[in-house]
Amino acid sequence: MSMHKKLMLAAAALVFATAASADKLRIGTEGAYPPFNQMDTSGNAIGFDVDIANALCEKMQAECSIVTSDWDGIIPALNSKKFDFIVASMSITPERSQAVDFTDHYYTNKLQFVAPKNVNFPIDKAGLKGKVIGAQRATIAGMWLEDNMGDVVDIKLYDTQENAYLDLTSGRLDGMLADAFVQYEWLNSDAGKDFEFKGDAVFDGDKIGIAVRKGDPLRERLNKALAEILKDGTYQKINAKYFPFNIY
Known part of the structure; x- marks a missing residue:
């Protein structure tokens, strides 16, 4: 094989290796x-x-x-x-x-509350006053609660959504605010069968x-x-x- 062809093959191999790496x-x-x-x-x-x-x-x-x-x-x-x-x-x-x-x-997405079925849960400051509401930490839901309900509700923030749901089902939370599509999935699971959406979305788009x-x-x-x-x-x-x- 000529030196020219060897150089061409070496160059092609280098280009291929670089592309593969990238x-x-x-x-x-x-x-x-x-x-x-x-x-x-x-x-x-x-x-x-x-x-x-x-x-x-x-x-x-x-x-x-x-x-x-x-x-x-x-x-x-x-x-x-x-x-x-x-x-x-x-x-x-x-x-x-x-x-x-x-x-x-x-x-x-949008944010929406869930709480136990057959529980009165008005989505306003008067209705939520004194309630314990959960959300995942460092999320839009957690920030919305702090900005809009922080002076009337007890906000509990969790490292994962799953841990928040565990506290909701065990009765340590009165309600939960999270992305509606995540809530939808959970409400359709066995764990969420006794809960429902409450009110309209509080934050949309x-x-x-x-x-x-x-x-x-x-x-x-x-x-x-x-x-x-x-x-x-x-x-x-x-x-x-x-x-x-x-x-x-």
Whole structure:
């Protein structure tokens, strides 16, 4: 083989290796927020967020792996490069946008209370005065409670949504405020059968996005892939797997 051909092959191998390396991406998620992200009995992350993330990776022709993180530390973990992007039902907020960049939204949520059936639960300050209300820490729900009901209710914040539901079913909470689609999933489970939505949504139009490190061009790749799965029906198939209504 001529030296010229050897150099060409070496150069091609280098380009291939660099491309392969660049297309190995790590997805950060919580793993404790069903039906969006949770762990199955084999210890694998599953859920709507995971399915969306894998569909985006397929469009980007990237080899992706899942890394789980506690919710409280998920943005610092992204910025310390423990993973490359977060798909964990994260609301796009001005505060978070100071630390990370967000893609276009991949679904839209709202906040709604749940409480035991046949219990009077007016959604106003007079009706909630003195009640113990739970929410997950560092979420829109927790912030809404503190901003709007902090002077009249006893707010209990939890590390995971699952732990909050345990206290609700055991009677240590009078009610819970959380994302309506998470509440919907729980109300349809055996654990939530004695509970129901109370009142209308108190906050609507909450946009959920994918977080990347500031200035990372991966954001545009993800936006392009998101537009593709919305256009070709992939998104709608994933949506229908979890909900009988459109959450986009």
